Amino acid sequence: MSIRSPAAFVTASAPGKVILVGEHAINRGQPALSVSIGLYARCRVAPLKTHQFRLHSGKERATVGHEDLTALRQWVERQRAAEAYSEIQALAARDYFAPAKYILALMLEHGLPTGLSIAWASEIPTSSGLGSGGAAFTALVAAAGALLPEPPRLEQCAAWAHCGDIIAHGGIASALDTQTSLLGGVLRVTSHGLAQHVPAAPGLALIVGNTGVIAATSAVNGRVRRWLSEAPDSRMAYFQTIGTLARLALPLLEAGAWQPLGHLLNLNQLILEKIGVSCPEIDQLIAAALGAGACGAKLSGSGGGGIIIALVLPEQRQDVAAAIAAAGGSALMPAINVPGVTIQKQPSSLRRINQ
Amino acid sequence: MSIRSPAAFVTASAPGKVILVGEHAINRGQPALSVSIGLYARCRVAPLKTHQFRLHSGKERATVGHEDLTALRQWVERQRAAEAYSEIQALAARDYFAPAKYILALMLEHGLPTGLSIAWASEIPTSSGLGSGGAAFTALVAAAGALLPEPPRLEQCAAWAHCGDIIAHGGIASALDTQTSLLGGVLRVTSHGLAQHVPAAPGLALIVGNTGVIAATSAVNGRVRRWLSEAPDSRMAYFQTIGTLARLALPLLEAGAWQPLGHLLNLNQLILEKIGVSCPEIDQLIAAALGAGACGAKLSGSGGGGIIIALVLPEQRQDVAAAIAAAGGSALMPAINVPGVTIQKQPSSLRRINQ
Known part of the structure; x- marks a missing residue:
């Protein structure tokens, strides 16, 4: 696959979430209600001239080739098919970027460039229930999705981001975090399909x-x-x-x-x-x-x-x-009921100024 | 006060209750929903030629004069005014008939005959939450009420029966049990006034x-x-x-x-x-x-x-x-949503046959 020219980078900003009603039940066929919050994970994706993926988030860094990503995807899919959740948990524990790698591997199938620099920054407290991971994966999908030959459908973005949470949460995850981050607002989420926005009176705090x-x-x-x-x-x-x-x-x-x-x-x-x-x-x-x-x-x-x-x-x-x-x-006291993920494309000239 | 002639006796049959929603909260300003059940306490009240009250329920028997009842009422009212609930609990513990005596004392003020034989029989398990006491007091009020010079209003019956539960429960009681027994059906009960019937679809089981x-x-x-x-x-x-x-x-x-x-x-x-x-x-x-x-x-x-x-x-x-x-x-598996207390007056001729 070719590196697109002119070089550009894309930044996506994805909100965290809270759950009004329904954690744990959503994994068992029940609806849940979620709300986006105005704390954000940001992901910047920039094409590289080399065929490698450079990943960077806080103190974590990794560089990986697209063959490695494909091998990881195949391994993950075998574990998922076998419901070998302890294997997936172990992967997530030893490889910080495993969820992102799995997402990238899936996006490679849709023409993602094979050389990308990907960096995250987040203001969402981690491992606290605010959907920091889901927001990071959603931001990745949105930013990297802008570099695909064809713009991905919303359902496709939701599915990819969800796959990140599946790895991060050890093989099973609801799509609540990633869909709330993707769609924003107040949502009725179920275990199937895209979440639906639900009406909320002004003043929800x-x-x-x-x-x-x-x-x-x-x-x-x-x-x-x-x-x-x-x-x-x-x-x-x-x-x-x-x-x-x-x-x-x-x-x-x-x-x-x-x-x-x-x-x-x-x-x-x-x-x-x-x-x-x-x-x-x-x-x-x-x-x-x-x-x-x-x-x-x-x-x-x-x-x-x-x-x-x-x-x-x-x-x-x-x-x-x-x-x-x-x-x-x-x-x-975050803002709540904020819009879902937003992306900003930067032309290469701006890129130089900002870097 | 005179014993009415011709002698007659009155039997009242009052249902027990269950609480669909709201025990303990009703004592704190919240509404509760109750349902009558087809298990009954029955009370038979018959005039006596002597000025005494003969009380009989299972193995319990007592005979008491109307002056004793009045003295008990005055004592109870002092304790209630002083919120001396431990005193009322002690009374209820030592005198099985204290709640009934208090009710009778209150009814004496409204012209209740001063000689009565009062007997209860109940199919409601006691001390189990089915309102056996409330049903017994409601049956007493309904049966004895039929012997008053003027038929008591529903609110008055509710208040008297409630007074029985107040003694039985140690000084504080909701009126839920007695009102459900009195009114029957499915009720919305609050801490004030008479409960209201609420619509219930057929099939509640x-x-x-x-x-x-x-x-x-x-x-x-x-x-x-x-x-x-x-x-x-x-x-x-x-x-x-x-x-x-x-x-x-x-x-x-x-x-x-x-x-x-x-x-x-x-x-x-x-x-x-x-x-x-x-x-x-x-x-x-x-x-x-x-x-x-x-x-x-x-x-x-x-x-x-x-x-x-x-x-x-x-x-x-x-x-x-x-x-x-x-x-x-x-x-x-009792019938539920049954009518409230019913009374049956027996002429003296029938009384002789039945006794």
Whole structure:
């Protein structure tokens, strides 16, 4: 494949996400509701004259050839077909760039140039439930997608970005993070197809409280699978109940009925506690948020640590943020319901100026 | 006051109740939804020629004069005014008939004859959350009320019967049990005024599973008060969330959306677990019911033991009942949504035949 001329680079900026309702249940056939947040992962992709991929993210660097990517893709697809999730977890643990490499390998099939410099920068806290990985993969797909011979369809971008999360999360991942990052807004996400935007009244406001506790999504997901497998007949009801919460939330979200919507968040949290994915630090931040008057609060993401979200009225924002901080968390007040990934193409002349 | 002639007796039959949504929250300003069940307490009241009240219920018997009743009423009212709940609990513990005596004392003010034979019989399991006490007091009020010079208004009957539960439960009780027994049907009950009938689609079906664990309502209520007092700012949110569940349940009940309504029962149960009023035996029966396909399940009543209710589709009834029995509970399949208290007056001639 040829390096395109004139040389140019593309930067994509993809938002993180929080989950209003539905983590863990979305992997079991239930709908979930997600919201994009105004914290971004950025990916810059620039053509290289050499046939190699140079990857750079923070302290991590790697250089790899397209044959290596293809070999990795074939290996991953064998493991996925065999449901060898421990193999995929091990890959993700030993190779920071494995998810990106898998995505690049898939995009090579669609004419991606074989020499690219790819660099990420992110303001999204990692391993906290904010979808930092999904945003990074979405930004990669959007930026690299702009260098394909034909612009990829949205569904194709969603599928590629999702493949990044599949590797990062150890073989199984919902498409919630990547689709929210891709599409932005408030979304109803299911396990099939593209998420749908859902109407939300103006004024939806969330405080994010970060426990600072790191818990690997793949490990927490494994715990949930074991919990369910111990008594699947009775325990599946709790995931189905989360699905009912997601459905009941829709009219409240549209009407701006923040107090009852907050109560649905409380209820979702109680199910997550039942499932066993909360932790004392989450419980403390939730108690702090509720004690400060939040309409409702829950963990967001896979749990075991990471963040909580508190649904607040505008006048409660400062009090709830202060209470979260006093309880040992880091409070963030990001913009929410922001647009999905955006790309910016730079001509080669600008590239020289900026570099 | 004169004994009325011709002598007659009155029998009243009052149903028990289960709580679809809202125990403990109703004491904190939230609405609750209750349903009458086709298990009955019966009270037969017959005039006596002597000025005494002869009380008889199972192995319990007592004879008391109207002056004693008045003295008890005055003492109770002093304790209630002083919020001396431990005194009222002690009274209820030492005098089985204290609630009935208090009711009779109140009715004496409205012209109740001063000589009555009063006998109860009940098919409602006691201390299990089925409202056996409330039904007994409601039956008393209805039967004795028929002997008053003027028929008491419904609100007056509700207030008298409620006073029985106030004594029985140690000084504080919701009017849910007695109003459900009085009015029957499916009710939205609040802490003020008479409960309102709410529309319910045909086909609402519940299985009752009795753990056989006896827990005094007054003791469980005390635990809940302490739990709330430890962190009232954050924990009151859980009672408010129960209120939201009650409101969300109404359209589902009317539409016959049994599966999501069942999920609301699951959610109510999770809050009750959070509050600390579930117990391992309840948890087991709930898991059994859900495992057998029930739409949802929760404890009903004050908890700490007693019963669960499982919302079922008709085709699930037998499976769910069998699963509850296999898990160590007693399964009941009572009629539900039955009419409230009914009275039957017997002329003196019939009385002789029946006695």
